Amino acid sequence: MRHALRKALAASGVLALLVAASCGQQNDPAAAPTTPAPEKTTAAPSPEHSEHTAEALMPKGTGDPFADSRAAAGHMPMTATALATGFAQAAGIEGALDSKAAELRSGLTYLLTEHVYLAGIAVATAYAKGADSPEFKLAAKTLDANSQAVGAAVASIVGKEQGDTFLQSWRSHINDFVAYAVAAKTKDAKGKQEAVDNLMAYAKAAGRFFDDATGGTLPAAAVQKEFETHISSLAKAVDGFAENKPTAYDDLRAAAAHMPMSATALAGGIAKATKMAGDPNDAASTLRANLTAALTEHVYLAGIAVFTAYTAGADSPAFKAATATLDANSVAISKAVGSLSDQSTEETFLEAWRSHINDFVSYAVAAAGKDEAGKKEALANLSAYTVAAGGLISETTKGALPAEAVTAELVGHAESLAGAIDSLAAALT
Structure with a gap:
């Protein structure tokens, strides 16, 4: 094997794609070179x-x-912090990237970005190996570990009781995405619409939750809009995987790319409501x-x-x-x-x-x-x-x-x- x-890697041009810069090429990253690369590069x-x-x-x-x-991804926030610290010092970037507010924004960025990718991986695993396979059960378990981490992060701000309520709701929206994925694969338009309706109701409820939890520093309408964008962009990626479209990978990346913006909005509102030290939007925090x-x-x-x-x-x-x-x-x-x-x-x-x-x-x-x-x-x-x-x-x-x-x-x-x-x-x- x-x-x-x-042989397949070389024939596909992927090795050339990954090391094209060694020849000084400035390629469109979406287009693989047509000539195979050597098996080994240095x-x-x-x-x-x-x-x-x-x-x-x-x-x-x-x-x-x-x-x-x-676990491999979980190492990246530490690496990002180390690199940001050095670059900020060398470039004279203003702000405090080690403040509580910066920590909150970085932590939410990691968890929400991870949420999208783990959801996409779980869907891809269900489609590739079956929804009753041991592999999918492991993928779903890891996705839930992220959910628990997101819930713990929220609970640390709003308290355990409200945190538990949030986690229950968060898990329900993942169940709705699972229902959407099943319907997308079986071309069940009615099932897809029902899942979307449930997800949009979740977005509205999440808006109210954060509005209440922050005393209005996170307006319900703004939070609802963030979650609606998350839902529509991830649903597009799920559709792509269901139909075996090569564009599904870019769509998943686009869905993940929205998460740092959501994290920024949430961190700003939470930091303001709790009078948290630091500015989550200063240049150093943004770099991190x-x-x-x-x-x-x-x-x-x-x-x-x-x-x-x-x-x-x-x-x-x-x-x-x-x-x-x-x-x-x-x-x-x-x-x-x-x-x-x-x-x-x-x-x-x-x-x-x-x-x-x-x-x-x-x-x-x-x-x-x-x-x-x-x-x-x-x-x-x-x-x-x-x-x-x-x-x-x-x-x-x-x-x-x-x-x-x-x-x-x-x-x-x-x-x-x-x-x-x-x-x-x-x-x-």
Whole structure:
């Protein structure tokens, strides 16, 4: 299977897509190159960026691919905070990204972004493996873990009793999305409309809840509008998955992209109502929240791409679309780095970032084929990347971010995502 998967990857052009920047190309991230790339690339920052040596990476997984993916994503807010701290110091960005208000906005950004991706993953799993499959039950369990975290975050602000009420309502809206997904797959127009009606009623109730909880600093109409946008955008993605449309991956990303805005609105109202220290909307808080969203998205889109390769095939239109969406995230992250430094750094960063994704692809290929030597080689390349990238970021921030600290964050990312890939391979191949 390993050689078949690798051959399909190369034929699809995905390896070329992931490392196109190594040739200095500025491609449309939605369009894969037509010429296959070589099986191995070494696009990465030069080791001369750092004097530190790479250490062996140890994948960290439990065998539950969905819980492991969430654990990998859960590392990203810490990485985002570390990077934001260094870039803010180096660029003289004003604000307090470690304030309580900044923490609230970043935390809500992570949880709400994660909610959308876990919901999308659960739907895709139901469609690929069946709604009564062990895989779907695990996906639904992980989605509920996010729900509990969202409920706990709300309870910490409004108290346990109201928090429990919110969690019950939140879970009900997820059940309505499940009903929508079932109806979409069976082309049950009446069932879809009933689910939408329930979801819109939930949006109205959520508006009233936050209006009451914040004493009006979060107006019901504004909150309701945020939830209605969430519902319509996620429903569009569900429709796409139900109809096997390649656009479903971009639609899911668009639905997730709305969540940082919702988090900003909620954080602003809650911070004002509770007289929370700090400003959730200052420049430093915004930087932290934006990096949190982008890096959380990176982990989930990488996991979705691997999931799609294992379930639909690496030569499928679905996989090509999933990798194009993943690359759009890579471009967005590189532009964020470029906005804090310069064009040259942006291009170097993108080249290196794409190369580390290519190493994850190689790891996924090897994991599917039970090729321990191939996995070890991919981990060695990822380890070298963590060191070189640490040096690059440290140099870019003029030492505000020590190379060792950046490397440590990236090691955690590589080990947790590799563990999730191992679990995906065991469950799906």
